[in-house]
Structures are given as structure tokens and as C-alpha cells.
Amino acid sequence: MSTTAKTDAEHFDAIVIGAGIAGLYQLYRLRKLGLSVLVFEDAPDVGGTWYWNCYPGARFDSESYSYAYFFSKELFEEWTWSEHFAAQSETLRYMRHVADRFDLRRHIRFNSRVEHCAWNEADKTWSVHAGGGQRVRAKYLITAVGVLSATHMPHLPGIEEFKGQAYHSSRWPQGGVNLKGKRVGVIGTGSTGVQIIQTIADEVDRLVVFQRTPTYCAPLRNAPVTAAEHEAFSSSYDALLERLRGTPGGFIHSPDERRAMEVPENERLAYYEKKWAEPGFGKWLGLYSDSLSDPAANETAAAFVRNKIRQRINDPAVAEKLIPRNQPFGAKRIPLETHYYEVYNRKNVHLVDIRSEPISRIYGRGIRTSAAEYELDVIIFATGFDAITGNLVRIDIRGTEGISLADSFKSGPHSFMGLQVAGFPNLFTISGPLGGFVFCNVPRCLEENIDWITDCIDYMRSHAREVIEPSAEAERLWNETVQEGVRQTLLSGTDSWFNGANIPGKARAIQMYVGGLVEFRRLYQEMVSKGYEGFEFR
Ligand SMILES: Cc1cc2nc3c(=O)[nH]c(=O)nc-3n(C[C@H](O)[C@H](O)[C@H](O)COP(=O)(O)OP(=O)(O)OC[C@H]3O[C@@H](n4cnc5c(N)ncnc54)[C@H](O)[C@@H]3O)c2cc1C
Numbered sequence: 001m002s003t004t005a006k007t008d009a010e011h012f013d014a015i016v017i018g019a020g021i022a023g024l025y026q027l028y029r030l031r032k033l034g035l036s037v038l039v040f041e042d043a044p045d046v047g048g049t050w051y052w053n054c055y056p057g058a059r060f061d062s063e064s065y066s067y068a069y070f071f072s073k074e075l076f077e078e079w080t081w082s083e084h085f086a087a088q089s090e091t092l093r094y095m096r097h098v099a100d101r102f103d104l105r106r107h108i109r110f111n112s113r114v115e116h117c118a119w120n121e122a123d124k125t126w127s128v129h130a131g132g133g134q135r136v137r138a139k140y141l142i143t144a145v146g147v148l149s150a151t152h153m154p155h156l157p158g159i160e161e162f163k164g165q166a167y168h169s170s171r172w173p174q175g176g177v178n179l180k181g182k183r184v185g186v187i188g189t190g191s192t193g194v195q196i197i198q199t200i201a202d203e204v205d206r207l208v209v210f211q212r213t214p215t216y217c218a219p220l221r222n223a224p225v226t227a228a229e230h231e232a233f234s235s236s237y238d239a240l241l242e243r244l245r246g247t248p249g250g251f252i253h254s255p256d257e258r259r260a261m262e263v264p265e266n267e268r269l270a271y272y273e274k275k276w277a278e279p280g281f282g283k284w285l286g287l288y289s290d291s292l293s294d295p296a297a298n299e300t301a302a303a304f305v306r307n308k309i310r311q312r313i314n315d316p317a318v319a320e321k322l323i324p325r326n327q328p329f330g331a332k333r334i335p336l337e338t339h340y341y342e343v344y345n346r347k348n349v350h351l352v353d354i355r356s357e358p359i360s361r362i363y364g365r366g367i368r369t370s371a372a373e374y375e376l377d378v379i380i381f382a383t384g385f386d387a388i389t390g391n392l393v394r395i396d397i398r399g400t401e402g403i404s405l406a407d408s409f410k411s412g413p414h415s416f417m418g419l420q421v422a423g424f425p426n427l428f429t430i431s432g433p434l435g436g437f438v439f440c441n442v443p444r445c446l447e448e449n450i451d452w453i454t455d456c457i458d459y460m461r462s463h464a465r466e467v468i469e470p471s472a473e474a475e476r477l478w479n480e481t482v483q484e485g486v487r488q489t490l491l492s493g494t495d496s497w498f499n500g501a502n503i504p505g506k507a508r509a510i511q512m513y514v515g516g517l518v519e520f521r522r523l524y525q526e527m528v529s530k531g532y533e534g535f536e537f538r
Pocket of ligand 1: 017018019020021022023040041042043047048049050053058059060061062067112113114115144145146147148149192391395431440441442443446
């Protein structure tokens with residue numbers, strides 16, 4: 001793409017790509033600074049994840065009130081969450097409310113997918129091309145394109161021959177799909193697959209679940225928020241915010257500081273039971289401090305969970321298929337479920353382990369494996385996302401001298417603190433690669449990025465700096481910090497979307513900093529106090 005300036009393009013201070021929870025907050029913050037801002041959004045509405053993922057059973061695994069925005073105390077206090085773990089439709093309603101309440105929509109262009117962005121060194125601006133021939137220019141380009149947003153469809157032969165209906169969970173029709181009495185196949189048993197399977201099992205005629213890797217799932221224990229609980233949340237804004245800012249993942253859950261093996265076995269098991277009985281991620285993020293670093297400590301939790309799973313499934317052969325083996329507990333995000341395992345006790349549900357019975361192709365009437373043909377009316381692809389970098393590399397982003405971001409990530413993503421990439425001046429990447437997002441209550445982590453980006457732009461404006469870019473050396477050192485952190489955990493040997501293992505051909509590289517939010521914030525603050533050490537201004 002040419003980097004020649006187009007004089008007829010509209011000009012803004014900042015372009016933001018994406019109107020999910022990140023894009024809306026970034027827009028709000030930059031408008032408060034007085035900048036002219038335009039947001040491009042591919043969807044016809046705000047919401048991001050909570051717009052697209054309207055599949056049956058989609059809901060939070062974060063506590064609703066901990067996921068909400070904290071930038072406005074009034075907003076926090078006036079919104080009433082109906083459930084501890086709200087369903088997708090409620091979260092979308094919340095996001096629409098935020099957009100309207102803060103008059104954000106007039107800065108957003110919907111149905112506008114950004115296709116190309118190019119840095120113009122001559123006038124130090126980004127030119128941005130979006131669908132429908134839209135061309136704009138801006139000093140700052142900020143991506144808010146999502147951590148889990150770039151749909152991943154597996155390459156299965158014969159997919160185009162299927163005569164029934166086929167949907168990816170993250171592009172579910174907004175009007176819903178009638179599954180009643182249908183023969184349905186679900187491919188994938190990650191968090192989304194689990195939510196869909198447990199929700200539709202009693203409505204469909206037949207459900208065939210195609211599972212590649214069994215996952216440790218744990219009970220969500222959702223419940224309505226009572227009036228008294230709502231009252232308690234609303235009046236605890238300050239205390240809650242302080243608590244969320246003090247935990248490694250921005251959740252209400254934090255680990256027990258003891259090491260697992262220091263605790264006598266009966267006390268340890270009683271602790272695991274207590275956590276298991278509680279709602280949410282405490283049964284994962286609230287375990288002992290070495291649960292994700294010491295294999296022996298981890299195995300005590302893994303054995304406990306395997307036992308819990310086994311107890312819930314009637315057929316021992318099915319239970320063995322569903323129980324993870326040689327996999328640490330919690331080295332990838334744990335799906336939280338409601339009666340998921342009991343689904344496999346139903347007569348209309350059949351589990352296919354595609355490691356021992358691989359899918360050979362899709363054909364006109366269903367799915368053929370090495371052992372059988374499964375006739376289906378509907379196929380649901382719950383096959384996840386090209387995480388973190390997926391949407392970044394789907395845009396043709398060209399930095400100095402026309403370097404493409406996609407090319408520069410080919411052998412693995414790089415960045416300085418997830419915020420900026422060398423060679424791409426004035427490009428800021430919210431939830432960018434190697435940022436602080438592993439096991440996070442995502443909004444609490446995103447807002448660290450957004451606050452930093454906003455403060456940085458404010459600093460540049462007040463110090464007459466036009467351009468910011470990290471040095472290659474800062475990126476190299478940061479990458480070493482990230483890799484060193486990962487080596488100290490059980491994540492390094494575990495395949496997941498954290499390291500790109502779910503995407504064929506993607507460089508196998510950890511995409512996130514694992515040191516936790518508190519340490520990440522400390523590093524941010526230290527970098528700023530040293531005059532934005534690692535960045536170069538011009
Ligand atoms: C089903 C599901 C459940 C989840 N549950 C939780 C949870 O309980 N807790 C939690 O912390 N996290 C959860 N997550 C992670 C979730 O993605 C984040 O919490 C959060 O929504 C990310 O917000 P975002 O604004 O960064 O990105 P997104 O919400 O993904 O929004 C990105 C937006 O960018 C737009 N976009 C992308 N590329 C372009 C382009 N080229 N041009 C224009 N627009 C573009 C997309 O259309 C999208 O609207 C869940 C994710 C999924 C998929």
C-alpha cells in the first residue's frame with residue numbers, strides 16, 4: 001500500500017479500532033483529554049465479545065460486578081446485575097447503556113472493518129482505510145481488537161458439502177437458532193463448547209460432542225444477585241476496587257500464600273473442598289501459591305479435580321475420556337460449568353474422542369470419522385480464536401519503511417510491555433502480545449493499558465513530542481523477562497491458546513506476561529518514573 005499522503009482524508013487526533021469494553025473506555029478517556037477520536041467497529045453495535053458471542057449459554061466466568069467498569073462510581077452504583085455471573089444478553093445491555101450514558105456512539109462508525117493502516121513518516125500520521133472506501137488520518141492509532149475475537153475455523157475437508165446449518169459460536173446469528181428436536185454436533189470442548197453443550201443437551205434430539213482435548217472444568221455456582229447483595233456491592237465500590245487491584249489477575253480471588261506441600265494433607269483437602277463449594281474461579285486462582293509452578297503441588301489439586309469429575313459420570317469409560325491426563329490443573333483457563341458432566345449421563349448425548357477416532361471429513365449429511373458417520377442437522381464450531389494477535393495480523397498494518405506487522409510477527413509476536421511494537425510509531429496495542437493478560441479478569445487488565453496509553457498521549461502533547469516508539473533493545477529485554485517468567489510456571493509445557501498451539505502454522509510462542517497484574521503495574525510505573533525508559537520520543 002502506498003504511504004503517500006491523501007489530502008482529502010478526514011483528520012482525527014486518534015483512531016481506535018474496536019468498540020468492545022476496551023475501545024469504549026479508550027474513547028471515553030481520550031475524549032476527556034479533549035482529543036478528536038474516531039472508532040471503527042466491524043459489528044453493527046458496541047459490545048465486542050458480548051455482541052458477537054450470543055450463542056446459547058454464553059455468560060461470564062468473572063463475577064459480574066468485578067467485570068464492570070470502575071471509571072465512574074455513579075455508573076457502578078446505578079447498574080444492577082441480576083446474576084453473579086451474568087449472561088451475554090445482560091452484559092451487552094450494560095455495554096449499550098455505557099455507550100448511551102456517556103454519549104459515545106456519535107464517535108463510532110459501525111459496520112466499518114479496518115483493512116489497511118500505514119504510517120506516513122513525512123507528516124507523522126497514520127492513514128487508515130476501512131470498509132466502504134473510508135479513508136481517515138490520525139496522529140495516534142490504537143487497536144482495541146480483542147484478545148479472543150479473531151474466529152478460528154478448522155480446515156476440515158468437505159465443509160462446503162454440508163447440507164445442514166453450520167455456525168461458529170462467535171458468529172452466532174443474532175436472532176438465535178432453533179435447535180429443538182435437531183441432531184446437533186458440537187466440535188470443541190473449551191469454555192464456549194462447555195457452555196453450549198450444557199445448555200442445549202435437553203432441547204436437542206441428539207447431541208454429538210467431538211472432543212480433541214479433555215479440559216478440567218469446575219462448577220460455576222451461579223445464583224441471582226439478591227437485593228441485599230446488590231446493596232452491599234454498590235456501597236463497596238472503593239473497597240472492591242482496591243481488592244481487584246491487589247490480586248494477580250484482577251479477580252476477587254487471590255492465592256493462599258502457603259505452599260501446598262507445607263499444609264498437612266487433610267487440611268489441604270478440606271481447603272480444596274471449601275474452594276470447590278464456592279462460586280467462581282477461587283477453586284483455580286485461590287489455591288496455594290505454588291499451584292502453577294510446582295508439579296507436585298499442582299498434582300494435589302489435579303487429582304482432587306479428576307476425582308470430582310469421575311464422581312459425576314455414570315459410565316466409567318466415558319469418564320475416562322473426559323478426564324484430562326498428563327495435564328497440569330489450571331495451566332490453561334478453566335471452563336466453569338453448570339451440570340456439564342451430567343450431560344454425558346443422558347441417552348441423547350454421545351461423546352466422540354477425536355484423538356482416537358479422528359474426523360476424516362464433513363460430508364453432505366454430517367461428520368465422518370475414522371469409525372463412523374454421524375448424521376447431523378446442525379454443526380456448531382466451538383473452535384475458539386486466533387488469540388491475542390489474530391485480529392492484529394488480519395489488518396494490513398504497515399510501519400516505517402512499509403514493514404508489515406503480520407510479517408514481523410511471523411516467527412513469534414514481539415512488543416515492549418504489550419503496548420507498542422518497534423517499527424510502528426504511535427501505534428498502541430491494547431491487550432497486545434506479551435502484555436499482562438494471562439489469567440485475567442480482562443477489563444481490570446485492559447484498563448491498565450488504556451490508562452497508560454492515555455497518560456502517555458497526554459504527556460506527549462504537553463511535552464511537544466510527536467512520535468513515540470520502543471527501542472528494539474527494550475523489546476528484546478522485555479521478551480526475556482516474559483520468557484523467564486513463563487519458564488518458572490507450568491504454562492511452558494502446556495498447549496493452549498496462550499502459546500498459539502491451537503492455530504496450525506502459528507509460531508509456538510507465549511503471548512502473555514505471566515507475572516501478574518500487581519507486578520505489571522509496578523513495572524509500568526517504574527518505566528514512567530524513569531522518563532518512559534525503553535521508549536524513544538521524537
Ligand atoms: C464467550 C466469551 C466469554 C468470555 N468471558 C469472559 C469473562 O467472564 N471474563 C473475562 O475477563 N473475559 C472474558 N472473555 C474475554 C473477553 O474477550 C474480554 O473480557 C473482553 O470482552 C475483551 O474486550 P475487548 O474490547 O478488548 O475486545 P472484544 O470484546 O473482542 O472487542 C473487539 C472488537 O474489535 C472489533 N474489531 C476487530 N478487528 C476489527 C477491524 N479490523 N476493524 C474494525 N473492528 C474490528 C471486533 O468486531 C470487536 O467488536 C470472554 C470471551 C469470550 C469469547
